[in-house]
Amino acid sequence: MRIAVIGGGIGGLSAALHLLKAGLDVHVYEQSPRIGEIGAGIQISPNASRLLIRLGLKGALDRVGVRPAAVNQRRWDDGRTLQRAPVGPEVEATFGAPYYHFHRGDLAELLGAAVPTERLHVGHKLIGLEQKGEKVVARFENGASAEVDLLVGADGIRSRVRHLAFGPEKPRFTGCVAWRGLVPAERIKHLGIEIASHNWMGPDGHVVHYWVASGRFMNVVCVTEHGAWTDESWITKGDVAEALARYKEWHPTVRGLIQAFPETFVWALHDRLPLPRWSDGHVTLLGDACHPMLPFMAQGAAQSIEDGATLASLLKAMPDDIPGALRRYETLRKPRATRLQEASAANRVRFHLHDGPEQQKRDAAMANSGDRSIANIGWLYRHDAAAVA
Numbered sequence: 092m093r094i095a096v097i098g099g100g101i102g103g104l105s106a107a108l109h110l111l112k113a114g115l116d117v118h119v120y121e122q123s124p125r126i127g128e129i130g131a132g133i134q135i136s137p138n139a140s141r142l143l144i145r146l147g148l149k150g151a152l153d154r155v156g157v158r159p160a161a162v163n164q165r166r167w168d169d170g171r172t173l174q175r176a177p178v179g180p181e182v183e184a185t186f187g188a189p190y191y192h193f194h195r196g197d198l199a200e201l202l203g204a205a206v207p208t209e210r211l212h213v214g215h216k217l218i219g220l221e222q223k224g225e226k227v228v229a230r231f232e233n234g235a236s237a238e239v240d241l242l243v244g245a246d247g248i249r250s251r252v253r254h255l256a257f258g259p260e261k262p263r264f265t266g267c268v269a270w271r272g273l274v275p276a277e278r279i280k281h282l283g284i285e286i287a288s289h290n291w292m293g294p295d296g297h298v299v300h301y302w303v304a305s306g307r308f309m310n311v312v313c314v315t316e317h318g319a320w321t322d323e324s325w326i327t328k329g330d331v332a333e334a335l336a337r338y339k340e341w342h343p344t345v346r347g348l349i350q351a352f353p354e355t356f357v358w359a360l361h362d363r364l365p366l367p368r369w370s371d372g373h374v375t376l377l378g379d380a381c382h383p384m385l386p387f388m389a390q391g392a393a394q395s396i397e398d399g400a401t402l403a404s405l406l407k408a409m410p411d412d413i414p415g416a417l418r419r420y421e422t423l424r425k426p427r428a429t430r431l432q433e434a435s436a437a438n439r440v441r442f443h444l445h446d447g448p449e450q451q452k453r454d455a456a457m458a459n460s461g462d463r464s465i466a467n468i469g470w471l472y473r474h475d476a477a478a479v480a
């Protein structure tokens with residue numbers, strides 16, 4: 092079985108590794124001239140890290156990953172911790188894999204390095220595809236083409252594969268933007284920030300920050316409600332003073348972090364309506380191409396990693412029935428991805444409450460049990476996407 096994975100992001104690369112491990116003949120086609128990611132952080136929870144570890148990547152993950160002790164939910168103004176959910180050794184012992192924080196570039200690089208170079212085709216932008224019986228022909232902007240038995244669109248939220256297979260439909264601006272900064276550790280020594288994930292919740296916004304790149308940088312993401320987004324680009328250079336102005340009355344730690352930004356980028360957050368189907372004949376989708384979500388459960392990339400593991404297990408088990416394997420793939424993956432899309436959207440409301448009765452109810456619920464306690468998060472972290480297939 093010959094497979095083309097379109098897109099060499101976290102989803103596409105990890106899917107390729109799972110497919111290779113399943114003994115399948117897979118090639119990755121990435122439009123950019125090299126494998127890489129924007130300068131920002133990413134959290135990888137045990138449901139995804141377990142799968143990467145099975146690919147033999149533990150040593151590489153440990154070399155560049157940071158292991159946080161906890162996820163702290165905090166109040167925007169006085170900094171009070173409303174809930175502290177452990178994600179350190181307790182989580183690793185319970186779920187059999189660590190919770191990591193990475194610089195995206197480090198993670199993309201280590202995944203890319205694990206794919207044999209002859210199977211990684213950079214500078215290949217997909218522009219067309221055609222299904223001919225049981226074959227799919229992919230055409231690239233550089234004139235190259237590939238005939239395969241299965242084409243997997245892992246080409247992100249603006250997926251060309253999705254467009255070609257399911258028709259045009261534009262991603263929607265969610266009304267949220269993220270101001271992103273990567274702060275060198277030496278600039279914020281005085282703030283004494285614990286190796287943990289911190290989520291400051293306040294009126295019309297929240298701020299998440301955690302250490303990445305073996306602790307050399309603090310990744311900071313400041314989300315605000317924004318109204319319309321008219322800029323063509325989804326990632327654009329921002330103004331640190333403007334970011335600071337948006338968090339004028341927030342806790343000094345939040346302001347101290349923004350003040351330390353060497354530069355900032357504004358990331359317009361988009362999503363899409365759920366797709367009725369993920370596959371058409373011998374073409375399927377994974378990751379943001381089929382289920383983009385707001386990042387407020389920190390699960391978009393994790394779900395793309397799960398997609399690849401499930402898909403590879405099914406194709407290995409049903410090599411003579413690709414459409415059947417794709418139907419099963421969707422049956423297994425869609426409910427979980429949809430649940431996380433919904434949970435992420437719900438967190439937007441919860442995280443952005445103005446002070447008042449709703450916020451007090453939220454804080455009391457967090458103090459009581461908490462949405463990220465080990466007991467409550469089991470459904471998410473325990474899931475084994477390869478085994479369920």
Ligand SMILES: Cc1cc2nc3c(=O)[nH]c(=O)nc-3n(C[C@H](O)[C@H](O)[C@H](O)COP(=O)(O)OP(=O)(O)OC[C@H]3O[C@@H](n4cnc5c(N)ncnc54)[C@H](O)[C@@H]3O)c2cc1C
Nearest residue numbers: 098100102122134217246247378379386389390391392393
């Ligand atoms: C602010 C923010 C914070 C986030 N934090 C987290 C987090 O902590 N944890 C988490 O799990 N998720 C997080 N996410 C979500 C996560 O970033 C995405 O879900 C994930 O990157 C999706 O991976 P992907 O491989 O599906 O798509 P992408 O990362 O978008 O990769 C798609 C790849 O396809 C390539 N491509 C596109 N078109 C073509 C074409 N025509 N031909 C060839 N190649 C093409 C692109 O160049 C790219 O390399 C966050 C997202 C945001 C915005």
